[in-house]
Every structure is written in C-alpha cells, then in structure tokens.
Amino acid sequence: MTEGIPFVDFKPHVAAHRAEIDAAIARVLDSGWFILGPECEAFERELAAYFGVADAVAVANGTEALQLALEAMGVGAGDEVVTSPVTAAFSAIAVERAGATPVFADVDPATVAVTPESVERAITKRTKVLMPVHLYGHPVDLEPMLDLAQRKGLPLLEDACQAHGALYKGRKVGSFGPLAGLSFYPTKNLGAFGDGGAILVGDSRYAERLRRLRNGGQSQRYYHDEPGMNSRLDELHCAVLRAKLPHLDGWTARRREIAALYDRELKGQDDVRPLGEQPYAKSCYHLYVVRSPRRDALAKDLAARGVGTLIHYPVPLHLQKMYARLGGKVGDFPNAEQVVGEILSLPMYPELTDAQALQVAAAVRESR
Ligand SMILES: *Cc1c(COP(=O)(O)O)cnc(C)c1O
Numbered sequence: 121m122t123e124g125i126p127f128v129d130f131k132p133h134v135a136a137h138r139a140e141i142d143a144a145i146a147r148v149l150d151s152g153w154f155i156l157g158p159e160c161e162a163f164e165r166e167l168a169a170y171f172g173v174a175d176a177v178a179v180a181n182g183t184e185a186l187q188l189a190l191e192a193m194g195v196g197a198g199d200e201v202v203t204s205p206v207t208a209a210f211s212a213i214a215v216e217r218a219g220a221t222p223v224f225a226d227v228d229p230a231t232v233a234v235t236p237e238s239v240e241r242a243i244t245k246r247t248k249v250l251m252p253v254h255l256y257g258h259p260v261d262l263e264p265m266l267d268l269a270q271r272k273g274l275p276l277l278e279d280a281c282q283a284h285g286a287l288y289k290g291r292k293v294g295s296f297g298p299l300a301g302l303s304f305y306p307t308k309n310l311g312a313f314g315d316g317g318a319i320l321v322g323d324s325r326y327a328e329r330l331r332r333l334r335n336g337g338q339s340q341r342y343y344h345d346e347p348g349m350n351s352r353l354d355e356l357h358c359a360v361l362r363a364k365l366p367h368l369d370g371w372t373a374r375r376r377e378i379a380a381l382y383d384r385e386l387k388g389q390d391d392v393r394p395l396g397e398q399p400y401a402k403s404c405y406h407l408y409v410v411r412s413p414r415r416d417a418l419a420k421d422l423a424a425r426g427v428g429t430l431i432h433y434p435v436p437l438h439l440q441k442m443y444a445r446l447g448g449k450v451g452d453f454p455n456a457e458q459v460v461g462e463i464l465s466l467p468m469y470p471e472l473t474d475a476q477a478l479q480v481a482a483a484v485r486e487s488r
Contacts, residue, residue: 124426125467125476128307132471137364144359151355156335159358166365167302167318173295175321177330178353182281182303185317186214188333188351189277189299190249192319192326195220199248203279204234205436205456207253211279212437214301220248221446224438226453231398232256232409232463236264243272250276254283256432256465257309257375257406258397259293266296277301280320284309285372287402298323304361309375309406310368312357371470375405378468378477382408385481392418392484395463407432408468410484415462421487427480430465 134141148159160178168176179185195201201215205224212222225238234252243250250269252260269276276297280286284302286293294300304316321327332339337348383394392412397403409432412418419429436456438448450457466480 122426122479125428125472125480127428127430127465127467128469129471130306133469136471137367140363141360144363145356148355148359154355155352157355159355159362160353163353163358163362163365164318166362168320170365170368171292171295171320173300173320173322174324175327177319177321177327177334178358179317179319179334180351180353181315182301182305182308182317183210183214183217184334184349184351185301185303185319186211186251186277186279186281187217188330188349189301189319189326190215190218190220190251191333192329193249193275193277193299195248198246200244200246201249201251201277202234202239202242202247203251204253204255205438205453206232206433206460207255207279207437208281208433209437209440209442211251211253211281212443215251221246222437223247224436224448224453224456226455227459229411229455229459230395231258231260232395232459233258233260236261236268239265240268240272243274247272247274250274251279252276253279253281254286254293256395256409257283257286257404258395259283259286259288259401259403261398261400262288262293262296263400269297275299278320281305281317282308282406283404284406285368286404289400290402294320295322299326304357309371309404310361310364312361314357316353316357316361318353372404374470375468376403378470378472378474379403379405379408381474381477382466382481385478386410386484389485392487405468407465409463409465411459411462412464413462415464418484418487419464422480422483425483425486427483428467431460431463432465434460436460 199220225242278300280294281303300320304312337346
C-alpha cells in the first residue's frame with residue numbers, strides 16, 4: 121500500500137529549515153522589539169536586492185500590497201483597473217478596497233494570462249492602472265504589455281503574488297513596473313508562517329508614501345498626514361522570511377525539476393496536457409497546471425488514488441456572486457469561462473520527492 125500524496129505538505133518544509141527558523145524567532149524574542157524594527161529594515165533591503173529593484177515595503181499581506189500600491193499610484197473612486205478574470209479573487213478585491221472598479225480582460229487559454237490585445241480592448245477613459253497577473257508563477261508577455269502601457273500613458277502594476285523568482289527574458293518579474301505586489305501567504309513560493317506581503321518599488325518616488333500608508337499615514341510618530349491603514353509586517357515574520365529568502369532560488373530550481381519530470385512523464389497524453397512554458401518565460405512553478413476536457417473525472421480518479429489536487433480557479437471573477445452588481449454574465453470572457461472547466465493543479469512543492477512525483481504522474485496516466 122503506497123502513501124497518499126497531499127496537495128501541499130508543510131511538515132518536511134519546516135523540518136528541513138527548523139534550526140534557521142528557530143534561530144530567527146529567538147533573535148526577535150531576545151531583541152524585545154516586535155514591530156517596524158531592524159528585521160523589517162533588513163528584510164526590505166534584502167528583498168529589494170534579490171529582485172533588483174530600488175526598494176521594497178513590507179506589509180501585512182498580498183492583498184494590501186496591491187491595494188496600497190494602487191493608492192500610491194493615485195487610484196481611487198471612479199477609476200478602473202484592468203486585470204485578469206482568472207486569478208485569486210484577492211487581486212480584484214484589492215482594486216475595490218482602493219476604491220476603484222476592476223475591469224477584466226480575457227485570457228489566452230495557452231497561458232491563462234491576459235494579452236496585450238485583450239487588455240487594450242478593456243481600457244476606457246477611466247482606466248488608471250494595468251494590473252496583469254503572473255498566474256501560476258508563469259510570467260505574462262511583458263514587453264508588449266509595457267509597450268501598451270507606455271502608449272496609453274498608464275502605469276503597470278505587476279501582481280507577482282505567485283511569481284517570486286520567475287524570469288521574463290532572464291530578468292525577474294516584479295522588477296518591470298514602477299510597483300509590484302508580492303504575497304507571503306504560506307503556500308506561496310516564499311511563504312511566511314501566517315500572512316505577509318510586500319510592495320516591490322521600481323520607482324523610488326513611491327517608497328515614502330507607501331511607508332506612510334502602511335502605518336496609519338504617519339509622517340512621524342503620532343503625526344498623521346492621511347488616514348492610511350495598519351498594514352505592517354511584524355518583526356517575527358520579517359526574521360522568518362529573511363531566513364527563508366536565501367533558499368528561494370534552490371526551491372525554484374527544485375520546482376523546475378519536478379515540472380520537467382511531470383512534463384516528461386505526461387508526454388503523449390492526448391487528453392491531459394501540461395500548460396507548459398512560453399519561450400520568453402522561466403516559470404517559478406508556483407503551481408503545476410494541466411488542462412483536460414475530462415478534468416472533473418481526472419480529479420476524482422486522482423483523489424481515489426490518494427493524490428490531492430486543486431482548481432485554480434473554478435469561477436472566473438466576472439461570474440462571482442460579489443460581482444453580479446458589475447453586470448458580469450456568461451459569455452463575457454469565453455476563454456476564461458472555458459479554461460476554468462479544464463484546469464487542474466497537481467502537487468508541486470520543493471520537498472516533493474521524485475518518487476512521489478512519479479506516483480502522481482502514473483496516477484494521471486492510469487486515469488481513464
Ligand atoms: C495570494 C494572492 C493574492 C493575495 O495575497 P494574500 O497574501 O493572500 O492577501 C493576490 N493575487 C494573487 C495572484 C495571489 O496568488
């Protein structure tokens with residue numbers, strides 16, 4: 121009897137790094153300083169250096185990273201932000217929390233990402249920011265997207281919440297726009313033991329305002345220039361993330377090995393096709409996604425064989441209940457609607473062994 125393979129398993133992850141994590145936590149406890157201190161400053165510096173950007177601002181989660189980035193870009197009531205209908209709903213929720221309206225652009229079924237053409241069609245006089253999502257850790261085609269942004273005079277905010285370490289033509293995504301949002305939700309490629317997020321700052325003119333916005337709009341202690349919010353990332357999480365950051369490239373390399381193994385083992389399956397990688401992209405494989413016209417039966421077969429899977433995401437955002445008031449209806453985004461019925465995410469994390477990945481692939485091949 122072989123063991124099942126869960127969709128995600130943090131126990132081997134924690135075990136592999138336990139000593140460094142314990143040391144990071146102990147350092148904070150011994151310091152007696154818990155909010156906006158030396159760990160936060162050092163983490164922001166190290167994160168910015170890793171991504172090759174001018175600065176980074178650590179915040180409470182990825183949703184607020186995007187929200188505060190939008191606010192810093194001047195987005196507010198009456199404005200529109202163009203994004204993908206196939207993403208974590210929190211991408212669109214961030215737009216709403218910034219006071220604006222998300223406007224969706226259909227995806228290319230091959231990449232499940234928005235295209236420059238679909239984004240251009242979604243732009244109106246009210247559009248303030250273009251916010252493409254590097255979904256599953258696979259970069260969107262950034263050059264034509266940046267051309268479009270420049271032509272329209274609109275800034276690009278990369279939703280890089282799933283894309284820590286992914287490369288577009290050799291350069292890290294998250295470093296292309298003036299700002300980008302990152303999440304450190306535990307399952308993300310760089311994950312905290314709780315919630316966390318950061319704004320990558322390519323244009324350093326935004327940094328001061330962002331630091332103010334995350335801390336109640338204070339320019340100095342007890343002097344509030346604007347409301348802002350409480351979106352600070354505590355010292356404990358900054359210390360843990362500092363311990364983890366040096367491992368990120370190694371984890372990405374391992375994720376890419378597992379992806380190559382899956383690609384090889386699933387080759388020739390005519391009704392289960394991996395999403396694959398575009399020539400301009402080196403994905404960080406936050407998720408490994410296959411498409412199948414018999415997705416639901418496949419998921420059921422895999423569950424029966426003890427293999428955990430998930431669907432990212434089952435409902436395109438324009439058809440979510442919360443967006444009924446925006447008038448979204450079936451047929452608005454045909455590619456998005458079709459692809460969400462076919463996608464399935466297989467287990468993908470650095471601690472997955474070759475034997476486990478082979479077992480997953482065999483279970484896929486045996487499903488009929
Ligand atoms: C995780 C995620 C978010 C939200 O991040 P949180 O840290 O959970 O708030 C936003 N966008 C995408 C694409 C994500 O994957």
